[in-house]
Amino acid sequence: MKNIVFHLLLALSLISLAACERKQAPDSLDAKTHTVEQEAATPENAIGAPSGRLSGAARPVAYRLDLTLDPRRDSFGGRAAIDVELAEESDTIWLHGKDLRVSNVVALMADDDDMQGTYEEVLDSGVAAIRFAEELPAGMVTLRIDYEADFDRNLAGLFKVEEQGEAYALAKSESIQARKYLPGFDEPGMKATFDIALTVPAGYAAISNGAELERVDAGNGMEKVTFARTRPMSTYLLSLSVGPFDVVERPAIPANEFRDFEIPLRGFARKGRGGDMNYILDITPRMLEVFEQELKRPYPFKKLDIIAAPQWPSGATELSAAITYREQRILVGDNPAPGARLSLVGIHAHELAHMWFGNLVTPPWWDDLWLKEGFATWGTPLALTIMEPEGGHDVNAAVSALSGMVLDSLASTRAIREPITENHDIRNAYDAITYRKSLGVIHMVDQFFGPDIFRPALGRYIARFADGIADSPEFYEIIAKETGTPELTETFRSFVEQKGVPLLEMELRCEPGKASVRMKQSRYRPLGSPIADKGQRWNIPVVVRLADGKEARHLLTEAQSEIPLQAGNCPQWILPNASGSGYYRWTLPPRQWDALLAGFDKLSHTEALAVIDSAFAAFEAGKLKPATLLKVVEVSAQSRNRNVLMQPLNRLARLKTRYFDEDAAARLASMADRLYGQRLTQLAGSADAEDKLLYSQLLAFMAKTAGSESARKLLAEKARAFTGYGVTKDESALPSDLYQPALTVALQDLDAGFLGHLLKVRKEMDNPLFENASANALGTVRNPEQLKQLQALILGEELGSREAFGLIQHALEEPALRDRHWAWVQDNFEAISKKVPGQWRRRMPNFALSFCDKDKLKELQDLFGEYGKLAPGHERALSQAEERIQLCMAQKEQGESLARAIGG
16 A cells, blocks of 8 residues: 555645746746757657556655646647655656647755756657756656647647637647646556646636635736645546636535535536536435445535536546546536436546546556556446336436346456556456446345445545555455455455456256356357357356346356255246346256246346346357247247347347348348337327336337338438428427438438438537437438538548547448448548548457458458557457457357347
8 A cells, every 4th residue: 555644745845846947837838948859759768658658756745836828829838846756756747748848847945956958759659758967866856848739639738629619728648648637647546636737718617626716816817826735646537627617507416424614616618508417416415425425424525516528538537536428428407318317427427437437446567557547437326226127227228237248258358457558558448347247246246245345445445545546466466354244355366357258158947946156267258259168267256146136146166056946846947047146047948048038027127127138148158049039039029128129129239230130130120110110109298217228118119120111201200300300390300319320221212312411410509419310310321422522521620520430330231231431441541541630540450340241341351450550459340340350250150040040
């Protein structure tokens, strides 16, 4: 454990040292002291440069930033003073800075000596060196750095965006983007306090992590805003936002038993959209209090700002006390559509959970990302279920955890925790393994060992490491100590530190007066998988449910085991994953599958989801007959739960696009009409939120996958009315949950003029949800005469970078023009890479995920062989895309067998 108390005391002792900063920050961005020589990165000046973690020989204790940020300009600048503790004497300090124009570097020391330094960026990842003519002594030193930089135009670092004629500047620092606007120590474990002052255009809102203390006239139409000192925090959590935001003030969240202070609550949205912040602000006080009650720990910060960013590269980022969202996620109006509301409460709960998991207690490096992202993902349904007991949030969480198994079934997957040695590999840890597998594993442990044991220990873990850092071994140690349950920590370790999904081959065995369940564990492997049987073993908390409702519990640590059941009659069926809370898949002998499916209506919703997932997984592994899989679809169609009904359809949709010919597609449409047509009619017009959401999802499936003519006509007419194409415009005709499917069908089924009309409406309508959905829909155009228009749109200024990425993805999923789009992507890869968000370039191999043939696989490999350098960190996504294409080819016969079985 790092000595946090020592560092805090040390920071206080530096107050007098700060007086050594005799020169003030430049009054304007053009003011300069003497120029520092900027050397090009060469092998000579990069010797010793760390390509991953810094050595820790220099550690920040406190930052003082004085910056001028005017989003109407193209650049910004000012001064950063960093109090640094040197472990040993050195003439070089390694730190981070990317594309910064540094004009002066001075080291200020306790003996009132100043030492001039030179600054050099030596690695493309943003590793820089400050060098001095002689060695600095060990101990404390203040680095004073004057610099300028350009606002980024591609949603990274401190970037600038323009919306509705207004300019905004926002900082997106996670994971290693802070170095693009701040010289410093850009690692999660390098926590320090921040004192921040921003000079901004008069009247503009200025937001940071601390509360605003003072705003004074700075002359020339500018104001200087000073913020309160922060708690120790990582650079990736730094918030800087400036612009003509609407500011929505709410009553402070009252003090409570955990907290003796109020929390000021504010919302920020771009000019004219402040009214759309109401919903998220309304739910925030209760949500925050739920986390405090469950963790028995107070909210860690003195205020809470919620920012709707006009553009943002991710859905949201948990910047301390200044949570920032992509506006499409939270500007939903006062009466949001059910899907938009569900998305909002989910993402907001996740980001609030981060205030404890990640912000207050921080992993020291990105290999322990799960300790913040996994626990925030797990905490989301926990809080929402308390707030909305009938909201089905536990079922939504089960869907998420099961979906993590898709990626975890690949040979090329990663463990939740594994080494990250290169900066370019950091963003690859932000995947379904870190979020969804972690959710499933934490939930399994919580349920098996008991919330009354596990959850109180989490609160004590947070208290123990507050304001500091903690890695997985420290987490294991304290959880074992607090719970007194070493089996719990060993279960965590076996799932966190090895990759893959456990598969349990189960069999109910009955003899006169005796019954048992035999089980054998191995790693799940789909047909065609290169996964080798290396005898992997997990500590698996197994709970088997019997037909009479009783349960048999067992912690499986060996390759094989047997659970004796209570003497008596042999149960009619067994469910190998009671409550669906186990992170594993399972198989049964054919007759026992049949018996279980006969009792499907007796299962809980989460249990039903586990059955559906294991059935499809068994089919894809060649261990389940098509007829049995179709029986799973049949029985799930009777469910009243949205997720249970839709999960088989989502899986069938993927199989259809790969393996079904026209005859099979027609049989699928007939089956869908038989199973779901009446339900769709019943759902139409329902006022129930879950019914509305199911109606939207089922209607989209019937139109897009099943090809129902009536469903397509209905959606096309809704899109026509909503956009006013040839009719009077009626914005109430289409709820936001149907934007994308309706616009997709309209683009494909209405006349060619609808494309131009839609592009015109996009310019006129200020609706963030519509903007995103319509961009995705544009990619599904089937008219080859419109190809050039779409491709010009992608590379032009009209589409944002995220929208351009989504358009390309959807274009490459649409069979009609897929090959022509792919040829264009190959020919224009360099230009496309410049358009998409910088942190998304590593994902560009996923453009090819819809392909299922060796020629396209070779083209993908050749493309990244030639242009891979344009997408740093792409190697993992490329290996996963290659494997998925190979699996698709290997499972062709299996997929076609299902196509033949439909309607048979």
